[in-house]
Amino acid sequence: MTSPHPPAKVKSRKRHHWIVRVTHWVNFVAIVIMVGSGLRIFNAYPAFARKGEMFCCYPFEHKPIPAWLTFGGWLGGARHWHFAMMWVLVVNGLIYLTFIYLHGDWRDLVPRKGDIRDSWQMVKFYTFRRKDHPHQGKHNALQKGAYFALPIAGALAVLTGIAIWKPVQLSWLTALFGGYVWARYWHFIAMLVIVILSVIHVFMVFAVDPYSITSMITGNYDPALSPEARNARPFYHLLPPRRPAAPVPVAPPPTEST
Amino acid sequence: MSRDLRKFLIINGIDRRDFLIRGSGIISAVLLAACDSRGPKAADKLLKYAERKNRVVERKLFRHTSMDVVRAGAYDAGNKLPSYFIAPTVPVWDETARGKWSLEVSGLVGNPVRLTLEDLQRLPQVSNRVNHYCVEGWTAVETWTGVPFSELAKFVRADPQARFVDFQSFDDDYHESWDIESAMHKQTVVAYGLDGKPLQPAHGAPARVYSPVKLGYKNTKYLTKIVFMPHMNGGYWSDQGYEWYGGV
Numbered sequence: 001m002t003s004p005h006p007p008a009k010v011k012s013r014k015r016h017h018w019i020v021r022v023t024h025w026v027n028f029v030a031i032v033i034m035v036g037s038g039l040r041i042f043n044a045y046p047a048f049a050r051k052g053e054m055f056c057c058y059p060f061e062h063k064p065i066p067a068w069l070t071f072g073g074w075l076g077g078a079r080h081w082h083f084a085m086m087w088v089l090v091v092n093g094l095i096y097l098t099f100i101y102l103h104g105d106w107r108d109l110v111p112r113k114g115d116i117r118d119s120w121q122m123v124k125f126y127t128f129r130r131k132d133h134p135h136q137g138k139h140n141a142l143q144k145g146a147y148f149a150l151p152i153a154g155a156l157a158v159l160t161g162i163a164i165w166k167p168v169q170l171s172w173l174t175a176l177f178g179g180y181v182w183a184r185y186w187h188f189i190a191m192l193v194i195v196i197l198s199v200i201h202v203f204m205v206f207a208v209d210p211y212s213i214t215s216m217i218t219g220n221y222d223p224a225l226s227p228e229a230r231n232a233r234p235f236y237h238l239l240p241p242r243r244p245a246a247p248v249p250v251a252p253p254p255t256e257s258t
Numbered sequence: 259m260s261r262d263l264r265k266f267l268i269i270n271g272i273d274r275r276d277f278l279i280r281g282s283g284i285i286s287a288v289l290l291a292a293c294d295s296r297g298p299k300a301a302d303k304l305l306k307y308a309e310r311k312n313r314v315v316e317r318k319l320f321r322h323t324s325m326d327v328v329r330a331g332a333y334d335a336g337n338k339l340p341s342y343f344i345a346p347t348v349p350v351w352d353e354t355a356r357g358k359w360s361l362e363v364s365g366l367v368g369n370p371v372r373l374t375l376e377d378l379q380r381l382p383q384v385s386n387r388v389n390h391y392c393v394e395g396w397t398a399v400e401t402w403t404g405v406p407f408s409e410l411a412k413f414v415r416a417d418p419q420a421r422f423v424d425f426q427s428f429d430d431d432y433h434e435s436w437d438i439e440s441a442m443h444k445q446t447v448v449a450y451g452l453d454g455k456p457l458q459p460a461h462g463a464p465a466r467v468y469s470p471v472k473l474g475y476k477n478t479k480y481l482t483k484i485v486f487m488p489h490m491n492g493g494y495w496s497d498q499g500y501e502w503y504g505g506v
Contacts (some may be wrong), residue, residue: 052333181447
């Protein structure tokens with residue numbers, strides 16, 4: 001016999017394990033400080049060329065990064081922040097990766113056959129060339145790509161960072177990246193990739209799925225509010241709700257004529 | 259959104275849009291306030307702690323067998339090698355006022371000496387073509403000629419209890435102290451020649467310490483004194499907040 005009292009409403013489901021939530025926010029702080037202090041360090045010599053040489057591949061040689069994007073105040077201070085926070089970044093990243101490996105969450109993130117096609121469908125949806133939100137699992141195909149790429153860019157940032165921290169003691173690592181000058185360049189590029197992916201991520205969170213902020217704090221998520229369920233394109237939730245058409249006035253208000 | 263949060267928002271008359279706009283406003287304000295700042299004062303202790311721990315890691319990583327190798331095809335910096343000193347003008351040893359220059363090697367040694375430039379040149383000589391790693395991030399390839407520090411240590415019979423070395427200069431009160439391992443590294447030299455020519459005042463004449471295993475600022479120029487010590491002794495830049503270890 002079935003229960004006479006069906007559940008009153010759909011219960012929100014646990015979306016993120018607490019380890020994922022904690023490492024996410026620790027990572028946020030660590031990345032902001034690493035990027036800010038890194039740019040302050042970079043500004044001490046904002047160029048890649050060895051003295052007496054030219055560098056092929058950076059169009060802004062000797063142009064400093066705007067100070068408001070930097071953190072640490074001065075070179076020595078920024079270095080202290082960078083070399084302290086690097087441990088937080090690395091340990092936090094390892095905890096996250098170990099957890100998603102053991103817990104199976106990696107299955108939601110690894111690329112699969114069809115992801116490129118699905119990504120294209122998402123692009124079509126966002127650009128109004130497709131009406132309905134493509135069906136998705138935990139993440140849509142574009143998200144999957146970004147969340148899979150981030151740890152790779154992070155690992156690259158850490159390895160190139162170690163390579164320019166210890167170019168003599170760990171010269172084999174530095175050599176792997178093409179020597180100090182190139183390792184420093186790849187360190188910069190890895191940072192850029194992380195920053196670009198993160199900026200898009202934050203933008204899309206606010207523009208498409210603000211409910212995911214709560215789910216990254218409390219862990220709860222109401223599937224009825226997922227972007228797929230809401231058919232959400234960027235900023236749809238901020239647009240005024242559609243009202244029934246206002247009744248047409250029976251007669252135009254009298255106007256005074258002169 | 260959780261039910262509690264939703265209730266809170268309703269009670270306080272904040273709708274979702276307000277919540278998002280205010281929330282992102284607060285986050286941006288916090289981030290902007292942090293921009294270009296040194297960070298909270300309270301973090302200083304933590305940063306000092308991290309520096310001490312990093313020093314332990316760095317000394318563990320140090321290997322006497324790890325050598326700096328210049329990449330194939332790298333050009334010498336030549337006259338593009340920057341010249342730094344802390345005095346208002348290029349420090350030049352004035353023989354008429356101070357007498358002949360000599361380098362004092364003392365402290366925990368069995369045979370404290372005063373070496374003239376000629377004495378130094380009579381000691382075993384090496385030329386190393388190596389990278390210069392500046393704390394600012396640039397590098398420069400140069401060939402440094404001088405006496406390996408390890409030979410000098412042998413010559414003065416350094417005491418095994420000397421765990422640190424202080425390199426002092428006549429560039430005002432510039433000095434930097436090192437851990438003994440880095441000083442004894444094969445590529446650490448007391449250099450009196452640069453690119454096959456005698457060292458010029460712009461780069462630390464008559465003699466300076468030079469090693470690719472330390473950042474530029476640790477490599478004291480315009481040497482006057484090398485002191486073997488049982489303890490570390492800070493340094494000009496280290497005392498102003500740069501890392502004391504400064505190892506590469």
